[in-house]
Amino acid sequence: MPAQSLFEAPVADTDxxxxxxxxxxxxxxxxxxxxxxxxxLKQGEVHALVGENGAGKSTLIKILSGVYSxxxxxxxxxxxxxxxxxxxxxxxxxxxxxxxxxxxxxxxSIAENISIERLPRNKYGLLNKGEMNRRAREALDAIxxxxxxxxxxxxxxxxxxxxxxxxxxxLQSKSQILILDEPTATLTERETKRLFKIIAAIKxxxxxxxxxxxxxxxxFAICDRVTVFRNGKTVATDKISHMTPEGxxxxxxxxxxxxxxxxxxxxxxxxxxxxxxDAMRTMQNTGDTGISxxxxxxxxxxxxxxxxxxxxxxxxxxxxxxxxxxxxxxxxGEEVNFKGPQDAIKAGIGFVTEDRKDxxxxxxxxxxxxxxxxxxxxxxxxxxxxxxEENRQARESGSRLKLKYGKTADPASSLSGGNQQKVVLAKxxxxxxxxxLLDEPTRGVDVGAKAEIYSILKDLAQEGVALLVVSSxxxxxMTLADRIVVLAEHAIQGELKPSEFSEExxxxxxxxxAQPGEGHTS
Amino acid sequence: MTIQTGDEVAxxxxxxxxxxxxxxxxxxxxxxxxxxxxxxxTEHFLTANNITNILTQVTINLILAVGMTFxxxxxxxxxxxxxxxxxxxxxxxxxxxxxxxxxxxxxxLAVIAAxxxxxxxxAINGTITxxxxxxxxxxxxxxxxxxxGAALQASNAQTIYSFPLAFEDFGSAMFYGVPVVFMVALxxxxxxxxxxxxxxxxxxLYGIGNNxxxxxxxxxxxxxxxxxxxxxxxxxxxxxxxxxxxRLNISSPIAGIxxxxxxxxxxxxxxTSLNGGRGSVIGTLIGAFIIGVLANGLILIGLSDFMRQMxxxxxxxxxxxxxxxxxxxxxx
Numbered sequence: 001m002p003a004q005s006l007f008e009a010p011v012a013d014t015d016x017x018x019x020x021x022x023x024x025x026x027x028x029x030x031x032x033x034x035x036x037x038x039x040x041l042k043q044g045e046v047h048a049l050v051g052e053n054g055a056g057k058s059t060l061i062k063i064l065s066g067v068y069s070x071x072x073x074x075x076x077x078x079x080x081x082x083x084x085x086x087x088x089x090x091x092x093x094x095x096x097x098x099x100x101x102x103x104x105x106x107x108x109s110i111a112e113n114i115s116i117e118r119l120p121r122n123k124y125g126l127l128n129k130g131e132m133n134r135r136a137r138e139a140l141d142a143i144x145x146x147x148x149x150x151x152x153x154x155x156x157x158x159x160x161x162x163x164x165x166x167x168x169x170x171l172q173s174k175s176q177i178l179i180l181d182e183p184t185a186t187l188t189e190r191e192t193k194r195l196f197k198i199i200a201a202i203k204x205x206x207x208x209x210x211x212x213x214x215x216x217x218x219x220f221a222i223c224d225r226v227t228v229f230r231n232g233k234t235v236a237t238d239k240i241s242h243m244t245p246e247g248x249x250x251x252x253x254x255x256x257x258x259x260x261x262x263x264x265x266x267x268x269x270x271x272x273x274x275x276x277x278d279a280m281r282t283m284q285n286t287g288d289t290g291i292s293x294x295x296x297x298x299x300x301x302x303x304x305x306x307x308x309x310x311x312x313x314x315x316x317x318x319x320x321x322x323x324x325x326x327x328x329x330x331x332x333g334e335e336v337n338f339k340g341p342q343d344a345i346k347a348g349i350g351f352v353t354e355d356r357k358d359x360x361x362x363x364x365x366x367x368x369x370x371x372x373x374x375x376x377x378x379x380x381x382x383x384x385x386x387x388x389e390e391n392r393q394a395r396e397s398g399s400r401l402k403l404k405y406g407k408t409a410d411p412a413s414s415l416s417g418g419n420q421q422k423v424v425l426a427k428x429x430x431x432x433x434x435x436x437l438l439d440e441p442t443r444g445v446d447v448g449a450k451a452e453i454y455s456i457l458k459d460l461a462q463e464g465v466a467l468l469v470v471s472s473x474x475x476x477x478m479t480l481a482d483r484i485v486v487l488a489e490h491a492i493q494g495e496l497k498p499s500e501f502s503e504e505x506x507x508x509x510x511x512x513x514a515q516p517g518e519g520h521t522s
Numbered sequence: 523m524t525i526q527t528g529d530e531v532a533x534x535x536x537x538x539x540x541x542x543x544x545x546x547x548x549x550x551x552x553x554x555x556x557x558x559x560x561x562x563x564t565e566h567f568l569t570a571n572n573i574t575n576i577l578t579q580v581t582i583n584l585i586l587a588v589g590m591t592f593x594x595x596x597x598x599x600x601x602x603x604x605x606x607x608x609x610x611x612x613x614x615x616x617x618x619x620x621x622x623x624x625x626x627x628x629x630x631l632a633v634i635a636a637x638x639x640x641x642x643x644x645a646i647n648g649t650i651t652x653x654x655x656x657x658x659x660x661x662x663x664x665x666x667x668x669x670x671g672a673a674l675q676a677s678n679a680q681t682i683y684s685f686p687l688a689f690e691d692f693g694s695a696m697f698y699g700v701p702v703v704f705m706v707a708l709x710x711x712x713x714x715x716x717x718x719x720x721x722x723x724x725x726x727l728y729g730i731g732n733n734x735x736x737x738x739x740x741x742x743x744x745x746x747x748x749x750x751x752x753x754x755x756x757x758x759x760x761x762x763x764x765x766x767x768x769r770l771n772i773s774s775p776i777a778g779i780x781x782x783x784x785x786x787x788x789x790x791x792x793x794t795s796l797n798g799g800r801g802s803v804i805g806t807l808i809g810a811f812i813i814g815v816l817a818n819g820l821i822l823i824g825l826s827d828f829m830r831q832m833x834x835x836x837x838x839x840x841x842x843x844x845x846x847x848x849x850x851x852x853x854x
Binding site for chain 1: 723725736737738
């Protein structure tokens with residue numbers, strides 16, 4: 001249904017192009033982040049940017065806000081060339097961004113936060129608190145937050161109010177373009193409505209709003225035009241009234257919707273249930289149903305969903321990292337209550353974490369020491385490290401995983417991303433897990449190493465290991481999984497059998513538009 | 523234990539083998555240069571007497587610095603060691619002077635008392651730091667005050683003396699001109715080196731200093747290892763207390779003021795990173811000697827104690843700046 005814009009007044013039909021982006025490319029080393037982005041903003045419109053994770057929206061925003069430079073292409077703002085060298089310059093040209101991650105100083109007051117870029121001084125050069133509070137009051141009133149005292153610390157506010165404070169701060173300096181990067185990700189429906197009213201008000205003052213959101217219903221509710229990103233390119237820009245949500249999803253995915261590179265037969269027999277979770281909720285899970293899921297021996301279950309849909313939280317809950325609030329976990333049919341990773345490991349569970357630099361590897365330590373990090377006690381029963389054994393283990397898993405390395409004594413930091421990830425894998429395989437949890441197992445890994453990792457994981461399943469894989473890359477899930485469970489807002493939206501695998505089907509569930517009545521409707 | 527070739531040991535254990543060797547060689551050369559300098563420019567530096575002097579002077583700081591190395595390796599710090607040493611010496615002094623004990627019993631009791639006080643204080647530091655993930659800087663600053671106050675309270679602010687003669691003999695005993703107490707310190711360095719390089723415990727301490735979360739997710743109880751590191755640091759403060767008593771033949775509630783800073787300085791000059799995860803106890807040994815040789819040599823050369831203090835400060839700062847560049851160039 002081509003939802004009608006909330007705003008009755010159409011875009012000022014002067015078609016005045018205000019900001020024009022033409023063929024912008026951006027590389028990080030050899031990696032293309034933006035591969036030809038073109039779109040334009042008209043004064044006073046609300047313009048949506050949509051696309052999968054990693055499609056290039058955030059990179060573009062960082063370029064527009066002066067955080068990154070770009071390598072080729074042209075950007076013009078009000079018919080003059082625009083190449084901001086710094087966020088300050090972008091702000092001076094009237095471009096303000098409200099980022100996904102908050103940039104507020106928790107212990108300072110709302111007023112101080114709002115004025116932090118240009119704190120008013122009195123004639124002695126001291127902070128002019130009266131003026132500061134007055135400006136903050138004005139800024140809050142402008143977005144309708146009349147009931148909030150500007151002197152209270154930001155830390156005492158809820159997440160939604162912080163978001164609004166960020167917007168007030170951005171608007172306080174005269175902005176021409178306000179970029180909102182996933183502003184509704186943390187908001188409730190009521191707060192979202194409030195935000196939409198604010199956006200309408202801003203728009204009526206002639207400010208152009210760029211709205212980045214994963215929620216297509218919101219895009220269709222408030223935006224005038226939409227630009228779709230795919231693989232670092234802009235693939236379509238059109239008036240929202242010419243688009244349908246299905247059409248947008250199709251463009252995000254690409255016209256040739258492939259049904260996955262591996263065709264399973266639906267009927268496949270697996271071993272008994274290795275892991276069962278029943279209505280599990282962790283602290284981060286804001287939904288009320290919790291997550292229920294069965295995982296069989298020899299089975300690979302994929303978990304898909306947008307960032308923030310609660311995918312990693314499932315794994316962290318099972319592994320005993322985040323305490324489980326309610327619900328139960330069964331291992332081999334028996335209820336378990338892991339107090340921490342060590343309990344989960346004892347129960348034969350391994351966890352290949354998402355962030356190998358922060359959670360997976362000890363970069364400065366030798367490859368051998370990283371490989372033995374989990375099973376070091378078994379490897380060295382006396383408490384003395386058995387270096388010969390450790391080296392043997394590192395060499396063996398190195399050849400099993402086709403690891404490319406110099407010496408086992410080289411630090412893990414000497415390896416490429418893909419090989420580092422193999423070391424993380426090797427660490428867990430060293431303790432022969434029966435259940436392996438994987439969070440983004442191939443993030444930042446090149447294509448060749450990816451294929452190798454896939455074949456390792458499939459071999460593991462063949463050997464009877466139960467695998468639960470979280471991934472943002474849909475082709476990855478479709479290649480690996482025997483079943484894909486799709487999450488949105490901390491709840492399972494549906495489950496796909498191999499014969500139903502397609503990016504479109506996954507995205508429909510992830511965006512909560514599978515069937516009417518399912519998912520969230522507004 | 524399987525027999526390993528030296529190469530294998532160096533390859534696998536060598537916490538960041540080549541790097542450490544190079545660095546230790548670097549500060550080792552700095553120490554040699556200092557020794558050379560003072561040998562040339564002073565008459566008395568390179569005499570048997572003076573060397574014995576230096577070894578004696580280095581001993582207590584070295585013992586404290588060995589324990590401090592464990593704490594700094596996991597990214598912590600222990601400001602309480604000087605006070606804990608004083609408190610341990612007071613309790614041990616009271617034990618040793620208890621009426622009706624033979625000299626041997628008295629000494630054994632004193633050693634047990636001093637190390638027990640050290641271990642308990644260290645365990646408290648570690649438990650609180652680990653349990654609530656608090657900065658060890660502030661917890662041990664609290665312990666610094668608690669232990670100092672306890673030492674003054676327990677001793678009534680009085681110095682305790684008249685220890686058994688055997689105790690004094692131990693403190694001043696020499697073995698071919700090398701003080702026996704220094705050999706105790708050296709033994710501790712060796713034990714620490716062994717623990718840090720050849721045991722699972724030591725490996726995981728380095729791991730925690732580098733990436734605590736990775737070690738935790740690998741199923742190890744980071745909590746226990748942290749407590750252990752602080753407890754070892756407390757233990758060395760207790761041992762330092764025994765050495766202090768044996769050397770001076772007194773227990774003083776105002777002993778060890780500022781000793782924690784010298785111990786930290788030795789560790790840092792020795793190349794252990796304040797951020798944790800990088801460093802070695804051999805470096806600490808050299809660091810303690812750099813401080814000791816500077817202190818001794820600068821006075822021989824005729825500088826005032828104040829000047830000595832200033833120069834030691836400069837050396838600490840230079841050491842940290844060098845560490846910055848080393849970290850920058852040895853990482854990819």
